[in-house]
Amino acid sequence: MFELFGIPATMLVMFAGFGLLIGILFGFFGMGGSFLVTPALLVMGYPSRVAVGSGLAFVFGTSVIATLKHRDLGQVDYKLGVSMIIGTTVGLEVGKEIVLYLEELGLAGNIISITYVLLLGGIGAFVTYEALKGDSGGGVSHDVDEDAEIDADDIPEIAKKIQSYSLPPMLTLRGGIQVSLWMILAVAFATGLLSGFLGVGGGFIRMPALFYLIGVPVPIAVGTDLFEIMFSGGIGSFLYAQSGGVDLSIVAPLLAGSALGARVGSAATSIVDEDEIKIYFGLMLLLGALAVAVRQAGNYLGMGVLDYVSLALILGSALMVAGAVVYSALKSMRAGTTGTTPTAD
């Protein structure tokens, strides 16, 4: 069989194709694509540490590319970013230790899978509900408005409460808001813990956390989030690589495919209305949750065939949504119409 750097061509094509789908989703929605990598690797039978570590390395590579694209937008609060990195690093280390400990007990796969089902299912249900309701909310868009300024009415109540704790040292962030460093470290630790435990960049948790819990304006939250993902992904993959958890034969083709897909997806944002596709995105997350649940049921019942059903669900749902994005973009181009969704990635 044809091999490149010792990797069978079929594996290269499969991962590059999967990466392409994920890239289209990431480029279009600005989030969520990488969330499918770790469950897919778990379903394919990779050990938990390889699934999580390679997922993190993929997130690192993707965020390097996204950060390069956003470097000129000036939407990064470096003071906040560095503070977040400190808290996130500790959280990542603790998350990794929990995974390694659970792996020793033989429980890692089960617990990571269950957490995935709850998180993916919860976010998927929320996005689908919001899409059906017809609101523009749901999901975490990386669309940004450079001119947005902070308004006291725009700060969520929880953030106002957190900002009211004046435990020194206090940090003054962009937008003029003051927050205790300890509050920032606590939020960063919690999101880092989830990153390390699930093998995700944590953007889908950190971006809303920065906005809802700390009160950072959305454009700054997006820029700082990307900056932070680059570091948390890099540190996380380094920690896992030390335990042999990063497999380049998985990460390299995934990244090659996703970088191309991200360009297709981000080009589509200027043509297709995101709200038209959002319901598919919610359904994809729900199907992802179902896929992990099916795999767990297969393990419990000793039915190996359910592993294949699960993998088909993950690949099928990613294919469905990426296909819907490309189809809508082509349809709009042919019709000569343009959408209104701004491009961030």
Added chain:
Amino acid sequence: MFGIETLGGTSQAAALVGLVFVEAMVLYVGYGVLESVLGPAVMKLLGGE
């Protein structure tokens, strides 16, 4: 792969992360060039012009 198996744990981990970083940079630049060269022609083709 890429000869990094001979390195120790920490060095190997750093080399792996470095390789992912380099690949990301190469992909960003490479696909950027491709997009600027082929992008308009592909858009015309897909747009049915």
